[in-house]
Amino acid sequence: MxxxxxxxxxxxxxxxxxxxxxxxxxxxxxxxxxxxxxxxxxxxxxxxxxxxxxxxxxxxxxxxxxxxxxxxxxxxxxxxxxxxxxxxxxxxxxxxxxxxxxxxxxxxxxxxxGSYDVPGARLIDLVRVMDRLRRNCPWDQEQTHESLAKYLLEETYETLEAIDTGDRAHLREELGDLLLQVAFHSRIASEDLDDGFSVDDVAGDIVEKLIRRHPHVFGTVAAADAAAVEANWETIKAAEKQRTSVLEGIPLALPALALADKVLARAARQLPADHQLPPPVSDTDRIGAELLALVREARTLGIDPEQALRTTTHHLADEIRTNESAG
Known part of the structure:
Protein backbone atom coordinates (compact mmCIF):
# COMPACT_ATOMS: atom_id res chain seq x y z
CA MET A 1 0.00 0.00 0.00
CA GLY A 114 -14.77 -2.04 -3.62
CA SER A 115 -17.93 -2.92 -5.56
CA TYR A 116 -20.49 -1.15 -7.67
CA ASP A 117 -24.22 -1.51 -8.15
CA VAL A 118 -25.41 -2.93 -11.44
CA PRO A 119 -28.49 -1.43 -13.15
CA GLY A 120 -31.60 -2.45 -11.23
CA ALA A 121 -29.71 -3.11 -8.01
CA ARG A 122 -31.94 -0.78 -5.97
CA LEU A 123 -34.85 -3.10 -6.72
CA ILE A 124 -33.25 -5.44 -4.18
CA ASP A 125 -33.63 -2.68 -1.58
CA LEU A 126 -37.31 -2.34 -2.48
CA VAL A 127 -37.86 -6.06 -1.90
CA ARG A 128 -36.06 -5.88 1.46
CA VAL A 129 -38.03 -2.84 2.61
CA MET A 130 -41.30 -4.43 1.51
CA ASP A 131 -40.46 -7.61 3.43
CA ARG A 132 -39.77 -5.60 6.58
CA LEU A 133 -42.95 -3.55 6.26
CA ARG A 134 -45.02 -6.69 5.81
CA ARG A 135 -43.51 -8.15 8.98
CA ASN A 136 -43.52 -5.07 11.22
CA CYS A 137 -46.09 -2.51 10.03
CA PRO A 138 -49.67 -3.14 11.28
CA TRP A 139 -51.24 -1.41 8.26
CA ASP A 140 -49.13 -3.27 5.71
CA GLN A 141 -49.82 -6.57 7.47
CA GLU A 142 -53.58 -6.12 7.02
CA GLN A 143 -53.53 -5.50 3.28
CA THR A 144 -54.75 -7.98 0.67
CA HIS A 145 -54.83 -8.02 -3.12
CA GLU A 146 -58.43 -6.82 -2.89
CA SER A 147 -57.76 -3.97 -0.44
CA LEU A 148 -54.85 -2.71 -2.56
CA ALA A 149 -56.77 -2.77 -5.84
CA LYS A 150 -58.00 0.82 -5.51
CA TYR A 151 -54.45 2.05 -4.89
CA LEU A 152 -53.21 0.27 -8.00
CA LEU A 153 -55.87 2.08 -10.03
CA GLU A 154 -55.15 5.44 -8.37
CA GLU A 155 -51.40 5.17 -8.91
CA THR A 156 -51.95 4.25 -12.57
CA TYR A 157 -54.04 7.36 -13.16
CA GLU A 158 -51.59 9.55 -11.24
CA THR A 159 -48.80 8.21 -13.44
CA LEU A 160 -50.82 9.08 -16.54
CA GLU A 161 -51.36 12.57 -15.16
CA ALA A 162 -47.63 13.00 -14.65
CA ILE A 163 -47.05 12.00 -18.27
CA ASP A 164 -49.70 14.48 -19.43
CA THR A 165 -48.14 17.37 -17.51
CA GLY A 166 -44.61 16.59 -18.66
CA ASP A 167 -43.33 16.96 -15.10
CA ARG A 168 -40.32 14.61 -15.05
CA ALA A 169 -39.85 14.73 -11.28
CA HIS A 170 -43.54 13.96 -10.75
CA LEU A 171 -43.35 11.09 -13.25
CA ARG A 172 -40.36 9.62 -11.45
CA GLU A 173 -42.24 9.73 -8.15
CA GLU A 174 -45.41 8.19 -9.58
CA LEU A 175 -43.51 5.40 -11.32
CA GLY A 176 -42.04 4.60 -7.91
CA ASP A 177 -45.51 4.44 -6.39
CA LEU A 178 -46.64 2.17 -9.22
CA LEU A 179 -43.60 -0.06 -8.73
CA LEU A 180 -44.46 -0.29 -5.05
CA GLN A 181 -47.81 -1.81 -5.98
CA VAL A 182 -46.06 -4.56 -7.96
CA ALA A 183 -43.71 -5.29 -5.06
CA PHE A 184 -46.56 -5.21 -2.51
CA HIS A 185 -48.84 -7.57 -4.44
CA SER A 186 -45.92 -9.93 -5.08
CA ARG A 187 -45.01 -9.95 -1.38
CA ILE A 188 -48.59 -10.81 -0.43
CA ALA A 189 -48.71 -13.54 -3.06
CA SER A 190 -45.53 -15.13 -1.70
CA GLU A 191 -47.36 -15.90 1.56
CA ASP A 192 -49.79 -18.30 -0.14
CA LEU A 193 -48.46 -21.74 0.75
CA ASP A 194 -50.56 -23.53 -1.88
CA ASP A 195 -50.36 -21.25 -4.90
CA GLY A 196 -47.83 -18.57 -4.04
CA PHE A 197 -45.38 -16.69 -6.20
CA SER A 198 -42.65 -14.15 -5.51
CA VAL A 199 -41.49 -10.94 -7.14
CA ASP A 200 -38.71 -13.02 -8.71
CA ASP A 201 -41.37 -15.20 -10.33
CA VAL A 202 -43.14 -12.09 -11.64
CA ALA A 203 -39.89 -10.68 -13.04
CA GLY A 204 -38.87 -14.06 -14.45
CA ASP A 205 -42.19 -14.48 -16.26
CA ILE A 206 -42.02 -11.09 -17.96
CA VAL A 207 -38.37 -11.62 -18.94
CA GLU A 208 -39.24 -14.94 -20.56
CA LYS A 209 -42.25 -13.40 -22.29
CA LEU A 210 -40.21 -10.51 -23.68
CA ILE A 211 -37.56 -12.85 -25.03
CA ARG A 212 -40.17 -15.23 -26.47
CA ARG A 213 -42.13 -12.46 -28.19
CA HIS A 214 -39.07 -10.69 -29.63
CA PRO A 215 -37.60 -13.39 -31.85
CA HIS A 216 -36.23 -10.66 -34.14
CA VAL A 217 -33.98 -9.60 -31.24
CA PHE A 218 -33.29 -12.86 -29.40
CA GLY A 219 -33.79 -15.28 -32.29
CA THR A 220 -33.48 -15.47 -36.06
CA VAL A 221 -36.84 -14.04 -37.18
CA ALA A 222 -36.64 -10.95 -39.38
CA ALA A 223 -38.75 -7.86 -38.66
CA ALA A 224 -38.28 -4.92 -41.01
CA ASP A 225 -40.37 -2.38 -39.13
CA ALA A 226 -42.60 -1.78 -36.10
CA ALA A 227 -45.63 -3.21 -37.90
CA ALA A 228 -43.81 -6.50 -38.46
CA VAL A 229 -42.79 -6.57 -34.81
CA GLU A 230 -46.41 -6.08 -33.73
CA ALA A 231 -47.61 -8.77 -36.14
CA ASN A 232 -45.03 -11.24 -34.79
CA TRP A 233 -46.07 -10.39 -31.24
CA GLU A 234 -49.75 -11.03 -31.92
CA THR A 235 -49.03 -14.30 -33.77
CA ILE A 236 -46.90 -15.63 -30.92
CA LYS A 237 -49.42 -14.43 -28.34
CA ALA A 238 -52.29 -16.17 -30.14
CA ALA A 239 -50.34 -19.43 -30.22
CA GLU A 240 -49.54 -19.15 -26.51
CA LYS A 241 -53.02 -18.25 -25.31
CA GLN A 242 -54.98 -20.60 -27.62
CA ARG A 243 -58.07 -18.44 -27.19
CA THR A 244 -61.43 -19.28 -28.73
CA SER A 245 -62.31 -15.65 -29.46
CA VAL A 246 -60.30 -12.66 -30.62
CA LEU A 247 -61.93 -10.67 -27.83
CA GLU A 248 -60.58 -12.87 -25.04
CA GLY A 249 -58.13 -11.08 -22.82
CA ILE A 250 -59.61 -7.60 -23.25
CA PRO A 251 -60.42 -6.25 -19.77
CA LEU A 252 -64.00 -5.01 -19.91
CA ALA A 253 -63.29 -2.58 -17.05
CA LEU A 254 -61.16 -0.41 -19.36
CA PRO A 255 -62.34 3.19 -19.88
CA ALA A 256 -64.86 3.25 -22.71
CA LEU A 257 -62.63 4.85 -25.37
CA ALA A 258 -59.74 2.51 -24.60
CA LEU A 259 -62.14 -0.46 -24.61
CA ALA A 260 -63.53 0.59 -28.00
CA ASP A 261 -59.99 0.95 -29.36
CA LYS A 262 -59.07 -2.56 -28.21
CA VAL A 263 -62.27 -4.14 -29.57
CA LEU A 264 -61.87 -2.41 -32.95
CA ALA A 265 -58.29 -3.63 -33.17
CA ARG A 266 -59.41 -7.22 -32.63
CA ALA A 267 -62.51 -6.80 -34.81
CA ALA A 268 -60.31 -5.91 -37.79
CA ARG A 269 -59.26 -9.57 -37.93
CA GLN A 270 -62.85 -10.82 -38.18
CA LEU A 271 -65.04 -8.10 -39.75
CA PRO A 272 -64.70 -6.16 -43.02
CA ALA A 273 -63.36 -2.62 -42.78
CA ASP A 274 -66.71 -1.15 -43.90
CA HIS A 275 -68.73 -3.09 -41.33
CA GLN A 276 -71.65 -1.04 -40.02
CA LEU A 277 -73.60 -1.34 -36.80
CA PRO A 278 -77.40 -1.70 -36.90
CA PRO A 279 -79.23 1.65 -37.29
CA PRO A 280 -79.54 3.45 -33.94
CA VAL A 281 -82.94 3.37 -32.27
CA SER A 282 -82.21 5.96 -29.59
CA ASP A 283 -80.02 8.97 -28.96
CA THR A 284 -77.84 6.77 -26.74
CA ASP A 285 -77.27 4.36 -29.63
CA ARG A 286 -76.56 7.25 -32.01
CA ILE A 287 -74.03 8.91 -29.71
CA GLY A 288 -72.37 5.55 -29.06
CA ALA A 289 -72.09 4.84 -32.79
CA GLU A 290 -70.65 8.31 -33.46
CA LEU A 291 -68.07 7.87 -30.69
CA LEU A 292 -67.16 4.45 -32.06
CA ALA A 293 -66.72 5.99 -35.51
CA LEU A 294 -64.39 8.60 -34.02
CA VAL A 295 -62.37 5.87 -32.34
CA ARG A 296 -62.15 4.04 -35.68
CA GLU A 297 -60.96 7.27 -37.35
CA ALA A 298 -58.38 7.79 -34.60
CA ARG A 299 -57.05 4.27 -35.20
CA THR A 300 -56.75 5.00 -38.92
CA LEU A 301 -54.71 8.14 -38.11
CA GLY A 302 -52.60 6.35 -35.49
CA ILE A 303 -53.98 8.45 -32.65
CA ASP A 304 -54.78 7.18 -29.17
CA PRO A 305 -58.39 8.36 -28.67
CA GLU A 306 -58.20 8.12 -24.89
CA GLN A 307 -55.12 10.35 -24.82
CA ALA A 308 -56.57 12.72 -27.39
CA LEU A 309 -59.69 13.34 -25.31
CA ARG A 310 -57.64 13.58 -22.13
CA THR A 311 -55.35 16.23 -23.67
CA THR A 312 -58.25 18.28 -25.04
CA THR A 313 -60.07 18.11 -21.71
CA HIS A 314 -56.94 19.36 -19.96
CA HIS A 315 -56.82 22.30 -22.39
CA LEU A 316 -60.43 23.10 -21.52
CA ALA A 317 -59.64 22.91 -17.80
CA ASP A 318 -56.71 25.31 -18.30
CA GLU A 319 -59.00 27.78 -20.07
CA ILE A 320 -61.53 27.56 -17.25
CA ARG A 321 -58.84 28.29 -14.66
CA THR A 322 -57.52 31.19 -16.77
CA ASN A 323 -61.00 32.71 -16.97
CA GLU A 324 -61.51 32.23 -13.23
CA SER A 325 -58.23 34.01 -12.50
CA ALA A 326 -59.11 36.86 -14.86
CA GLY A 327 -62.49 37.29 -13.20
Missing amino acids: PGDAVKVVLTSPRVAPGLLTRAAWQAFTDADEIGAAGGPMRPDVQALVGSGLVVTQVEGGPAEHWAWLSAAAADGRRVAWLVGEDGEPGLLRIVADQLSREPRPPYEVEILH
Whole structure:
Protein backbone atom coordinates (compact mmCIF):
# COMPACT_ATOMS: atom_id res chain seq x y z
CA MET A 1 0.00 0.00 0.00
CA PRO A 2 2.75 2.42 -0.95
CA GLY A 3 2.04 6.07 -0.16
CA ASP A 4 -1.34 5.32 1.48
CA ALA A 5 -1.51 4.45 5.17
CA VAL A 6 -5.34 4.30 5.36
CA LYS A 7 -7.75 2.91 2.80
CA VAL A 8 -11.48 3.14 3.47
CA VAL A 9 -13.29 0.64 1.24
CA LEU A 10 -16.93 1.22 0.30
CA THR A 11 -18.97 -1.73 -0.94
CA SER A 12 -22.52 -2.20 -2.19
CA PRO A 13 -24.86 -4.29 0.00
CA ARG A 14 -26.63 -5.24 -3.23
CA VAL A 15 -23.59 -7.12 -4.54
CA ALA A 16 -22.64 -10.53 -3.15
CA PRO A 17 -19.99 -10.27 -0.39
CA GLY A 18 -16.54 -11.04 -1.72
CA LEU A 19 -17.26 -9.78 -5.23
CA LEU A 20 -14.79 -6.94 -4.82
CA THR A 21 -12.72 -5.01 -7.32
CA ARG A 22 -9.08 -5.91 -7.81
CA ALA A 23 -8.11 -2.64 -6.12
CA ALA A 24 -10.18 -3.50 -3.05
CA TRP A 25 -8.70 -6.99 -2.67
CA GLN A 26 -5.24 -5.48 -3.12
CA ALA A 27 -5.93 -2.95 -0.36
CA PHE A 28 -6.99 -5.69 2.04
CA THR A 29 -4.17 -8.10 1.24
CA ASP A 30 -1.54 -5.33 1.51
CA ALA A 31 -2.90 -4.02 4.83
CA ASP A 32 -1.14 -4.73 8.10
CA GLU A 33 -4.53 -4.47 9.80
CA ILE A 34 -8.14 -4.58 8.61
CA GLY A 35 -10.90 -3.05 10.70
CA ALA A 36 -14.67 -3.16 10.58
CA ALA A 37 -17.62 -2.23 12.75
CA GLY A 38 -20.27 -4.67 13.90
CA GLY A 39 -20.04 -8.33 14.73
CA PRO A 40 -18.14 -11.13 13.02
CA MET A 41 -21.34 -12.41 11.38
CA ARG A 42 -21.35 -9.64 8.80
CA PRO A 43 -21.35 -11.44 5.42
CA ASP A 44 -18.69 -9.14 3.98
CA VAL A 45 -16.46 -9.68 7.01
CA GLN A 46 -16.95 -13.42 6.66
CA ALA A 47 -15.90 -13.18 3.02
CA LEU A 48 -12.59 -11.60 4.01
CA VAL A 49 -12.01 -14.06 6.85
CA GLY A 50 -12.85 -16.93 4.53
CA SER A 51 -10.09 -15.79 2.20
CA GLY A 52 -7.55 -16.04 5.00
CA LEU A 53 -7.49 -12.42 6.17
CA VAL A 54 -7.82 -11.24 9.77
CA VAL A 55 -10.46 -8.61 10.52
CA THR A 56 -10.50 -6.66 13.78
CA GLN A 57 -13.95 -5.84 15.13
CA VAL A 58 -13.75 -2.24 16.38
CA GLU A 59 -16.35 -1.24 18.97
CA GLY A 60 -17.97 2.16 19.39
CA GLY A 61 -19.15 4.74 16.88
CA PRO A 62 -17.60 6.78 14.07
CA ALA A 63 -15.28 8.71 16.41
CA GLU A 64 -13.87 5.51 17.92
CA HIS A 65 -13.48 3.96 14.48
CA TRP A 66 -11.50 6.95 13.22
CA ALA A 67 -9.40 6.95 16.36
CA TRP A 68 -8.48 3.31 15.73
CA LEU A 69 -7.63 4.03 12.10
CA SER A 70 -5.57 7.13 12.81
CA ALA A 71 -3.69 5.47 15.69
CA ALA A 72 -2.71 2.53 13.49
CA ALA A 73 -1.63 4.84 10.67
CA ALA A 74 0.35 7.08 13.06
CA ASP A 75 2.28 3.98 14.16
CA GLY A 76 3.32 3.40 10.55
CA ARG A 77 0.97 0.53 9.90
CA ARG A 78 -0.98 0.18 6.67
CA VAL A 79 -4.63 -0.14 7.59
CA ALA A 80 -7.83 -0.81 5.62
CA TRP A 81 -11.40 -0.27 6.80
CA LEU A 82 -14.36 -2.26 5.48
CA VAL A 83 -17.36 0.08 5.47
CA GLY A 84 -20.71 -1.46 6.49
CA GLU A 85 -23.80 -1.72 4.31
CA ASP A 86 -25.23 1.56 5.64
CA GLY A 87 -22.27 3.42 4.14
CA GLU A 88 -21.18 4.68 7.59
CA PRO A 89 -21.80 8.37 6.77
CA GLY A 90 -20.61 9.44 10.22
CA LEU A 91 -17.15 7.99 9.64
CA LEU A 92 -16.94 9.44 6.13
CA ARG A 93 -17.80 12.90 7.47
CA ILE A 94 -14.99 12.63 10.01
CA VAL A 95 -12.54 11.52 7.31
CA ALA A 96 -13.57 14.43 5.07
CA ASP A 97 -13.26 16.86 7.97
CA GLN A 98 -9.80 15.59 8.90
CA LEU A 99 -8.57 15.85 5.34
CA SER A 100 -9.82 19.43 4.97
CA ARG A 101 -8.03 20.68 8.09
CA GLU A 102 -4.54 22.10 8.35
CA PRO A 103 -2.19 20.64 9.13
CA ARG A 104 -3.26 17.51 7.27
CA PRO A 105 -2.60 14.10 8.84
CA PRO A 106 1.00 12.88 8.36
CA TYR A 107 -0.31 9.88 6.40
CA GLU A 108 -2.31 9.46 3.23
CA VAL A 109 -6.00 8.49 3.29
CA GLU A 110 -7.86 7.08 0.29
CA ILE A 111 -11.53 6.25 -0.07
CA LEU A 112 -12.11 3.66 -2.76
CA HIS A 113 -15.07 1.70 -4.09
CA GLY A 114 -14.77 -2.04 -3.62
CA SER A 115 -17.93 -2.92 -5.56
CA TYR A 116 -20.49 -1.15 -7.67
CA ASP A 117 -24.22 -1.51 -8.15
CA VAL A 118 -25.41 -2.93 -11.44
CA PRO A 119 -28.49 -1.43 -13.15
CA GLY A 120 -31.60 -2.45 -11.23
CA ALA A 121 -29.71 -3.11 -8.01
CA ARG A 122 -31.94 -0.78 -5.97
CA LEU A 123 -34.85 -3.10 -6.72
CA ILE A 124 -33.25 -5.44 -4.18
CA ASP A 125 -33.63 -2.68 -1.58
CA LEU A 126 -37.31 -2.34 -2.48
CA VAL A 127 -37.86 -6.06 -1.90
CA ARG A 128 -36.06 -5.88 1.46
CA VAL A 129 -38.03 -2.84 2.61
CA MET A 130 -41.30 -4.43 1.51
CA ASP A 131 -40.46 -7.61 3.43
CA ARG A 132 -39.77 -5.60 6.58
CA LEU A 133 -42.95 -3.55 6.26
CA ARG A 134 -45.02 -6.69 5.81
CA ARG A 135 -43.51 -8.15 8.98
CA ASN A 136 -43.52 -5.07 11.22
CA CYS A 137 -46.09 -2.51 10.03
CA PRO A 138 -49.67 -3.14 11.28
CA TRP A 139 -51.24 -1.41 8.26
CA ASP A 140 -49.13 -3.27 5.71
CA GLN A 141 -49.82 -6.57 7.47
CA GLU A 142 -53.58 -6.12 7.02
CA GLN A 143 -53.53 -5.50 3.28
CA THR A 144 -54.75 -7.98 0.67
CA HIS A 145 -54.83 -8.02 -3.12
CA GLU A 146 -58.43 -6.82 -2.89
CA SER A 147 -57.76 -3.97 -0.44
CA LEU A 148 -54.85 -2.71 -2.56
CA ALA A 149 -56.77 -2.77 -5.84
CA LYS A 150 -58.00 0.82 -5.51
CA TYR A 151 -54.45 2.05 -4.89
CA LEU A 152 -53.21 0.27 -8.00
CA LEU A 153 -55.87 2.08 -10.03
CA GLU A 154 -55.15 5.44 -8.37
CA GLU A 155 -51.40 5.17 -8.91
CA THR A 156 -51.95 4.25 -12.57
CA TYR A 157 -54.04 7.36 -13.16
CA GLU A 158 -51.59 9.55 -11.24
CA THR A 159 -48.80 8.21 -13.44
CA LEU A 160 -50.82 9.08 -16.54
CA GLU A 161 -51.36 12.57 -15.16
CA ALA A 162 -47.63 13.00 -14.65
CA ILE A 163 -47.05 12.00 -18.27
CA ASP A 164 -49.70 14.48 -19.43
CA THR A 165 -48.14 17.37 -17.51
CA GLY A 166 -44.61 16.59 -18.66
CA ASP A 167 -43.33 16.96 -15.10
CA ARG A 168 -40.32 14.61 -15.05
CA ALA A 169 -39.85 14.73 -11.28
CA HIS A 170 -43.54 13.96 -10.75
CA LEU A 171 -43.35 11.09 -13.25
CA ARG A 172 -40.36 9.62 -11.45
CA GLU A 173 -42.24 9.73 -8.15
CA GLU A 174 -45.41 8.19 -9.58
CA LEU A 175 -43.51 5.40 -11.32
CA GLY A 176 -42.04 4.60 -7.91
CA ASP A 177 -45.51 4.44 -6.39
CA LEU A 178 -46.64 2.17 -9.22
CA LEU A 179 -43.60 -0.06 -8.73
CA LEU A 180 -44.46 -0.29 -5.05
CA GLN A 181 -47.81 -1.81 -5.98
CA VAL A 182 -46.06 -4.56 -7.96
CA ALA A 183 -43.71 -5.29 -5.06
CA PHE A 184 -46.56 -5.21 -2.51
CA HIS A 185 -48.84 -7.57 -4.44
CA SER A 186 -45.92 -9.93 -5.08
CA ARG A 187 -45.01 -9.95 -1.38
CA ILE A 188 -48.59 -10.81 -0.43
CA ALA A 189 -48.71 -13.54 -3.06
CA SER A 190 -45.53 -15.13 -1.70
CA GLU A 191 -47.36 -15.90 1.56
CA ASP A 192 -49.79 -18.30 -0.14
CA LEU A 193 -48.46 -21.74 0.75
CA ASP A 194 -50.56 -23.53 -1.88
CA ASP A 195 -50.36 -21.25 -4.90
CA GLY A 196 -47.83 -18.57 -4.04
CA PHE A 197 -45.38 -16.69 -6.20
CA SER A 198 -42.65 -14.15 -5.51
CA VAL A 199 -41.49 -10.94 -7.14
CA ASP A 200 -38.71 -13.02 -8.71
CA ASP A 201 -41.37 -15.20 -10.33
CA VAL A 202 -43.14 -12.09 -11.64
CA ALA A 203 -39.89 -10.68 -13.04
CA GLY A 204 -38.87 -14.06 -14.45
CA ASP A 205 -42.19 -14.48 -16.26
CA ILE A 206 -42.02 -11.09 -17.96
CA VAL A 207 -38.37 -11.62 -18.94
CA GLU A 208 -39.24 -14.94 -20.56
CA LYS A 209 -42.25 -13.40 -22.29
CA LEU A 210 -40.21 -10.51 -23.68
CA ILE A 211 -37.56 -12.85 -25.03
CA ARG A 212 -40.17 -15.23 -26.47
CA ARG A 213 -42.13 -12.46 -28.19
CA HIS A 214 -39.07 -10.69 -29.63
CA PRO A 215 -37.60 -13.39 -31.85
CA HIS A 216 -36.23 -10.66 -34.14
CA VAL A 217 -33.98 -9.60 -31.24
CA PHE A 218 -33.29 -12.86 -29.40
CA GLY A 219 -33.79 -15.28 -32.29
CA THR A 220 -33.48 -15.47 -36.06
CA VAL A 221 -36.84 -14.04 -37.18
CA ALA A 222 -36.64 -10.95 -39.38
CA ALA A 223 -38.75 -7.86 -38.66
CA ALA A 224 -38.28 -4.92 -41.01
CA ASP A 225 -40.37 -2.38 -39.13
CA ALA A 226 -42.60 -1.78 -36.10
CA ALA A 227 -45.63 -3.21 -37.90
CA ALA A 228 -43.81 -6.50 -38.46
CA VAL A 229 -42.79 -6.57 -34.81
CA GLU A 230 -46.41 -6.08 -33.73
CA ALA A 231 -47.61 -8.77 -36.14
CA ASN A 232 -45.03 -11.24 -34.79
CA TRP A 233 -46.07 -10.39 -31.24
CA GLU A 234 -49.75 -11.03 -31.92
CA THR A 235 -49.03 -14.30 -33.77
CA ILE A 236 -46.90 -15.63 -30.92
CA LYS A 237 -49.42 -14.43 -28.34
CA ALA A 238 -52.29 -16.17 -30.14
CA ALA A 239 -50.34 -19.43 -30.22
CA GLU A 240 -49.54 -19.15 -26.51
CA LYS A 241 -53.02 -18.25 -25.31
CA GLN A 242 -54.98 -20.60 -27.62
CA ARG A 243 -58.07 -18.44 -27.19
CA THR A 244 -61.43 -19.28 -28.73
CA SER A 245 -62.31 -15.65 -29.46
CA VAL A 246 -60.30 -12.66 -30.62
CA LEU A 247 -61.93 -10.67 -27.83
CA GLU A 248 -60.58 -12.87 -25.04
CA GLY A 249 -58.13 -11.08 -22.82
CA ILE A 250 -59.61 -7.60 -23.25
CA PRO A 251 -60.42 -6.25 -19.77
CA LEU A 252 -64.00 -5.01 -19.91
CA ALA A 253 -63.29 -2.58 -17.05
CA LEU A 254 -61.16 -0.41 -19.36
CA PRO A 255 -62.34 3.19 -19.88
CA ALA A 256 -64.86 3.25 -22.71
CA LEU A 257 -62.63 4.85 -25.37
CA ALA A 258 -59.74 2.51 -24.60
CA LEU A 259 -62.14 -0.46 -24.61
CA ALA A 260 -63.53 0.59 -28.00
CA ASP A 261 -59.99 0.95 -29.36
CA LYS A 262 -59.07 -2.56 -28.21
CA VAL A 263 -62.27 -4.14 -29.57
CA LEU A 264 -61.87 -2.41 -32.95
CA ALA A 265 -58.29 -3.63 -33.17
CA ARG A 266 -59.41 -7.22 -32.63
CA ALA A 267 -62.51 -6.80 -34.81
CA ALA A 268 -60.31 -5.91 -37.79
CA ARG A 269 -59.26 -9.57 -37.93
CA GLN A 270 -62.85 -10.82 -38.18
CA LEU A 271 -65.04 -8.10 -39.75
CA PRO A 272 -64.70 -6.16 -43.02
CA ALA A 273 -63.36 -2.62 -42.78
CA ASP A 274 -66.71 -1.15 -43.90
CA HIS A 275 -68.73 -3.09 -41.33
CA GLN A 276 -71.65 -1.04 -40.02
CA LEU A 277 -73.60 -1.34 -36.80
CA PRO A 278 -77.40 -1.70 -36.90
CA PRO A 279 -79.23 1.65 -37.29
CA PRO A 280 -79.54 3.45 -33.94
CA VAL A 281 -82.94 3.37 -32.27
CA SER A 282 -82.21 5.96 -29.59
CA ASP A 283 -80.02 8.97 -28.96
CA THR A 284 -77.84 6.77 -26.74
CA ASP A 285 -77.27 4.36 -29.63
CA ARG A 286 -76.56 7.25 -32.01
CA ILE A 287 -74.03 8.91 -29.71
CA GLY A 288 -72.37 5.55 -29.06
CA ALA A 289 -72.09 4.84 -32.79
CA GLU A 290 -70.65 8.31 -33.46
CA LEU A 291 -68.07 7.87 -30.69
CA LEU A 292 -67.16 4.45 -32.06
CA ALA A 293 -66.72 5.99 -35.51
CA LEU A 294 -64.39 8.60 -34.02
CA VAL A 295 -62.37 5.87 -32.34
CA ARG A 296 -62.15 4.04 -35.68
CA GLU A 297 -60.96 7.27 -37.35
CA ALA A 298 -58.38 7.79 -34.60
CA ARG A 299 -57.05 4.27 -35.20
CA THR A 300 -56.75 5.00 -38.92
CA LEU A 301 -54.71 8.14 -38.11
CA GLY A 302 -52.60 6.35 -35.49
CA ILE A 303 -53.98 8.45 -32.65
CA ASP A 304 -54.78 7.18 -29.17
CA PRO A 305 -58.39 8.36 -28.67
CA GLU A 306 -58.20 8.12 -24.89
CA GLN A 307 -55.12 10.35 -24.82
CA ALA A 308 -56.57 12.72 -27.39
CA LEU A 309 -59.69 13.34 -25.31
CA ARG A 310 -57.64 13.58 -22.13
CA THR A 311 -55.35 16.23 -23.67
CA THR A 312 -58.25 18.28 -25.04
CA THR A 313 -60.07 18.11 -21.71
CA HIS A 314 -56.94 19.36 -19.96
CA HIS A 315 -56.82 22.30 -22.39
CA LEU A 316 -60.43 23.10 -21.52
CA ALA A 317 -59.64 22.91 -17.80
CA ASP A 318 -56.71 25.31 -18.30
CA GLU A 319 -59.00 27.78 -20.07
CA ILE A 320 -61.53 27.56 -17.25
CA ARG A 321 -58.84 28.29 -14.66
CA THR A 322 -57.52 31.19 -16.77
CA ASN A 323 -61.00 32.71 -16.97
CA GLU A 324 -61.51 32.23 -13.23
CA SER A 325 -58.23 34.01 -12.50
CA ALA A 326 -59.11 36.86 -14.86
CA GLY A 327 -62.49 37.29 -13.20
